[in-house]
Amino acid sequence: MPYYHSKKFNVIKKLSFKKSTNADFSTTLKYRVAVYLNATGKDRFGNRAMLLKTTVMLSLYFIPLVIISFCSISQIWQLFVLFLISGFGMAGVGMGVMHDALHGTYSKNKSLNKWMGYTMNLIGASDEIWKLQHNVLHHSFTNIEEHDDDINAPFFLRFSPHAKKNRLHSYQHYYVWLFYGLSTISWITSKDFVRLNRYTKLGLVKSKSEYRRILFKIIFWKVFYFSYVLILPLLLTSFNAWLIIIAFLSMHFITGFCLSVVFQTAHVMPETSYPIPDGSGKLKDERLVHQLATTCNFAPRNKVFSWLIGGLNFQIEHHLFPHICHIHYKNLAPIVKQTTEEFGIPYHSYSSFFSALKSHAQMLRKLGSTSLQSTT
Template sequence: MLSAFFVPLIIISTGIVAHPLLLFALYITSGFGMAGVGMGVMHDAIHGSYSKNRTVNKYLGYTMNLIGANSSVWRIQHNVLHHTYTNIDEGDDDINAPFFLRFSPHAKRYWIHRFQYLYIWLFYGLSTISWITMKDFVRASRYKKMGFFSKDGEFRRELLKIGGWKLLYYSYALVLPLIMVPLPAWIIIMAFLSMHFVTGICISIVFQTAHVIPDTTFSQPDEEGVIAKDWTVHQLASTSNYAPKSRFLSWLIGGLNFQVEHHLFPNICHVHYRKLSRIVSKTAEEYNVPYLVKKTFLAALSGHVKMLRQLGRA
């Protein structure tokens, strides 16, 4: 996946690419590689499950920074907020969205949400463009107010790191091609944006089809902020697997078709999820608790579209 991401960019930066279609093809290939790095490399590494060696996990976690985002901010968003408060409105940052998107039945509904199942794909495609521009800075500021980055000077240092990594990313992913490629700048910029559009679509549909579907629950805390369900049962009820028999898809998306096992055991590498799923499903059946699974990815995607339509109507 790292090769799929970097090799096309290296070819582009040599200056030998002179045809727009080839430029777009290379950038789009890099986009698929970027998605693969996000799902299959940095995801495990930041969870501490890529390797038993913490140093290996630390440095492979920086692959998140190499694709334009930030590992420190994502660790809070994903490891802390998403995994602790899965599908809980205002708690799970993966479903906290701008006003024109609605991922929870407990979020405020506007008239425009009736059409979100049609226009959401555009915003999924734009999601990583938001990530490489302002999203990390905005979330870092919000997380500071929530009590993260609380040590003396930590927040300022983190902002400098975010800015530094983004400058590095832009330098080899966009600035160098602008200098080397003998094509108009607007074509190069459009090809660069196409790379991110592909990545955004891939990552969004892989994660959202595991949580925002009709079968999953969206629990709400009581007046004291307590969720009634046991944490393990909550994870089972708010998460779904899909395409469990597809070894190719599982390899391609870093085992994230086994989201149930990932949420129960985030510190275990995804290569073990298939075998774990047999144990988890039998245990869930034994204790009569939910174990959600769709037979195919298309079934999961169809369920996601159905849920988006439901959320737009009620």
């Protein structure tokens, strides 16, 4: 397990999970999932269904951009509709294609995973920075303040009961939705550079040569991204530049909002825990139990919604088995739920996305109105 700097302890801490606690649960669950895969003749990777989804999402993303630049559209509403469609496609690529590829589950072919992972760069962000932020920090230390970057929010947002509170937070449940929509604007402009520097200081980027390689790669892909998404429409269409820029920002607002509400609703919830390590950097639960305590599912029976968001309504199954492609989660969910019930471990799930979103808003309000310092 890697080391991370913690302001709370003002030292470099190595966090670890208790291996003895609920060991029988983890062993049983892993065994049952393995039995299911063997009995059904399935492996843990994606199949042709992933190829169909990839085609649909990349088409939703790229075709409107091609039409904008090369098909001489003349109406302002056409410009905005096409950019907005592309925004939904971008979110679909992020949740249903890139996400699995960078977890290494899109295909058993490592080269295909690598190339599909580059779709992250095609939507304006860095695949390497994302893997550090998501695969390493978020999945390893879910809902642990100062370690999980998904809850390490800027000063005007508070996603953890252990984070410092200020007066602005009392209103965050009103304005957070705007910043959710702006999240990918930050990603394509500054966030990758900021995190590259931060992760270098944390020791996740091991050397100066690796730092330079990643930096060059970030710059190259961002230049390429802005060239075809923004510069081409500015050069090849007759629309005023300010209209194109507003339409471009609208596209990203759609993408940022979709991504943020799906990922944040899975963890910043009234039921989820925000564990803190003890003085020696140890957490009170075993790793899989920790993931169950800090994660929520939603809309498990909504097949269309699940398909559109890359199975991320089954966030519990994803956090328990990030090495398994999302197309299997709906079938793993009953196995996980049954096993948690047998061992008396909570399994947090909402029947619909809107009920989960409502609870997320309530949690944001609670975090903004209290200095709660729960350790559970």
